[in-house]
Amino acid sequence: MTEKTQTSRNGIGMPLVGFGTYQLSSGQAELSVIEALKVGFRHIDSAEGYNNEEGTGKGIKAAGVAREEIFVTTKLFPGFKQWGAPEKTFDQTIETCKNQLKQLQLDYIDLYLIHAPLAELRLEQWRALVELKKLGLTRHIGVSNYNEERIKEMIDAGFAKPEANQVEFHPICAQVGLTHYMKENSIAPIAYSSLAPLSTWRAEEGQGGEVLSDIKKECQLVTKEIAARLKVSEAKLLLRWGLQHGYSVLTKSCKPERIRENFNVFDFVIPSNDMDCLNQLNQNKPIAWAANGLNPMEAAPMLKYV
Ligand SMILES: NC(=O)c1ccc[n+]([C@@H]2O[C@H](COP(=O)([O-])OP(=O)(O)OC[C@H]3O[C@@H](n4cnc5c(N)ncnc54)[C@H](OP(=O)(O)O)[C@@H]3O)[C@@H](O)[C@H]2O)c1
Numbered sequence: 576m577t578e579k580t581q582t583s584r585n586g587i588g589m590p591l592v593g594f595g596t597y598q599l600s601s602g603q604a605e606l607s608v609i610e611a612l613k614v615g616f617r618h619i620d621s622a623e624g625y626n627n628e629e630g631t632g633k634g635i636k637a638a639g640v641a642r643e644e645i646f647v648t649t650k651l652f653p654g655f656k657q658w659g660a661p662e663k664t665f666d667q668t669i670e671t672c673k674n675q676l677k678q679l680q681l682d683y684i685d686l687y688l689i690h691a692p693l694a695e696l697r698l699e700q701w702r703a704l705v706e707l708k709k710l711g712l713t714r715h716i717g718v719s720n721y722n723e724e725r726i727k728e729m730i731d732a733g734f735a736k737p738e739a740n741q742v743e744f745h746p747i748c749a750q751v752g753l754t755h756y757m758k759e760n761s762i763a764p765i766a767y768s769s770l771a772p773l774s775t776w777r778a779e780e781g782q783g784g785e786v787l788s789d790i791k792k793e794c795q796l797v798t799k800e801i802a803a804r805l806k807v808s809e810a811k812l813l814l815r816w817g818l819q820h821g822y823s824v825l826t827k828s829c830k831p832e833r834i835r836e837n838f839n840v841f842d843f844v845i846p847s848n849d850m851d852c853l854n855q856l857n858q859n860k861p862i863a864w865a866a867n868g869l870n871p872m873e874a875a876p877m878l879k880y881v
Contacts, residue, residue, distance in 0.1 A: 580841050581615055585763050585823050587715045587738050589646050589686065592814070592838055593618030595767065595827035598782060601630030603829050608634025612645070614835045620741075620767075620825050622650040622690055623675055632679035648686040648741075648765075649675055650719060651704075653694040656876065662694040668703035672712055687713035688741060691720035691871035695879040698732050705735060715739065717763070720871035723756045728878060739763040741825075742872075743864075744817055745771050747787070747794055749857035754820065766822040768863040769813050772798060772856075783866025794856045801849045814840045816853050 583591050594611035596604045596619065604627040608619060612635070621631045628649070635645065651671055654662035663671060672687060687707060689700055704716040717739030718726070730736050740757055744750055744766035757764045770776045772794040777784030795809070802812045810826075814837060817824040826837040845853070864871050 579818070581838065582617075584646075586761070587686065587763050589648075589739070589763065589765070589823050590616070590618040591818060591823050592616065592840060593620050593646075593648070593765075593823060593825045594834070595620045595825040596627060596631050597622070597625050597827055598777065599625070599627055599630070599827070599829060601627040603627075604630035605634040605637070607827075607829050607834065609638050610831050610834050611838075612638035612640050614838050616834075616838055617644055618646040618648065618823070618825075620648045621675075621679065622652070623671060624650070624652040624690060628675055628678035632681065636680050642681070646685045647679065647681060648688065649679065649684055650688040650690040650741075651700065652690050653692075653697060653700055655693040655874075656695075657693075657874070662696045663700060664696065665699050665703045665706075668700050669707060672703075672707050676712065683711060684713040686715045686717055686739060688717045688719045688739070689721075692718070692725045692875040693871065695876050697725075697875070698729065698734070698878065698880060701729055701734055717741070719765075719767075722872045723753055725872075725875060726756070726760075726762070732880070736760060737762055739765055741765040741767055743768050743771070743861045744820070744822055745769050745813055746798075746816060746853045746856040747772055747790060747858050748861050749820075749854065749859070751857065754822075758821065764820075764822045766817040766824045769817045769824050769826060770810055771862045772813060773809055775810075783863075786862050786865040787860060790858060790860060791862075797852055797856060801845070801852065805843055805845070805849070807843055808836060810837060811840050811843075812845065812853075815843065815845055816850065819845055819850060 717737040719741035
C-alpha cells in the first residue's frame with residue numbers, strides 16, 4: 576500500500592480516491608467539483624438520482640482539466656415500485672444514459688452503474704448497459720449495492736459480470752464475504768460513505784446522520800484513539816482503512832478545507848495491529864440508506880427474465 580500515490584489507479588483505470596456528489600444542490604455540485612478537481616481529485620462520482628448532474632457537468636467543464644485525465648462515474652436510477660417509481664426498460668435505460676451525458680456535457684462516461692438492484696427488470700437493465708458499452712457511451716459498466724447473490728444472478732443468466740461494484744464500506748459495515756467474492760472474481764470494489772462512523776457525517780437536519788448513533792459512538796472511541804496516535808484526522812483514518820482493504824474510496828464535502836484533507840490520504844499507513852482493531856468494529860450494519868428505511872442490498876424484488 577505504501578507504494579500507492581494520489582495518482583494511482585485500479586484495474587479499470589479509476590483513481591483510488593474519488594469525489595462524491597450526493598446531497599449537493601446543483602450549484603454546490605458545480606463549485607465543489609471545481610474545488611475537487613483543483614486540489615487533484617480525478618474521479619467524480621455522480622448519479623441520476625442526485626438531481627445535480629447539470630451542476631456537476633458545469634463544474635467539470637469549468638475546471639479546465641483534460642477529459643482523458645478525469646474518470647467520471649454515474650448511475651442509472653433503476654426505478655422502484657415500492658416508491659411509486661416505474662422501472663426502466665431497456666430503451667428507457669439507453670435514453671436515460673444519453674440524457675445524463677447531455678446534463679454532464681460529456682461524450683462518454685467512464686463507468687456506468689445500476690444504482691441498486693431495486694427493479695424486477697434488473698437483467699434487462701444490465702443488457703442495456705452492455706449495449707451502452709458497445710455503443711461507446713460508457714467505457715466500463717458495473718453495479719452498486721449488489722450482494723453476491725445478485726451478481727451470481729447476472730452470471731447465471733449468461734451475462735458478462737460487472738466490472739465494478741460500489742458498496743457501503745466502513746468499519747461498522749465491512750462486507751467481509753462480499754469483499755472476498757469481488758476479489759476472487761476481479762470485480763473492482765468501490766467504497767461509499769467511508770465517513771459514516773463520524774459524528775460530522777451528514778450532520779445537517781434531514782441528512783440521516785443520526786442513524787445508529789449509539790453504535791457510531793462506540794466506534795468513535797476507537798477511531799479517535801488511533802487517529803490521535805497516528806497524528807491524522809479520523810476522516811483520513813477511515814478513508815485509509817478502505818484503501819488498505821483494496822477499495823477505491825469516495826468522499827464528499829462542500830467545504831474546501833475538507834475536500835483538500837480528504838484527498839491527502841497517502842502520507843501515512845495504518846499499522847496492521849490498528850487495522851485489526853478497526854476490523855473488530857464490524858457489525859454488518861449499513862447506515863447510508865437507513866434513513867429511508869431501506870437496506871438496498873436486500874430490497875430486491877423477484878426477478879423478471881426478459
Ligand atoms: N451507490 C450508493 O448507493 C451511494 C450511497 C451513498 C453515497 N454514494 C457516493 O459516495 C459518496 C460519498 O458518500 P457520502 O456522501 O455518504 O459521503 P462521506 O464522504 O462518507 O461523508 C460525507 C459527510 O461527512 C462530512 N465530512 C466530509 N469530509 C469530512 C472531514 N474531513 N471531516 C469531518 N467530516 C467530513 C461531510 O460534511 P460537509 O459536506 O459539511 O463537509 C458530509 O456530511 C457520495 O457523495 C456518493 O457519490 C453512493
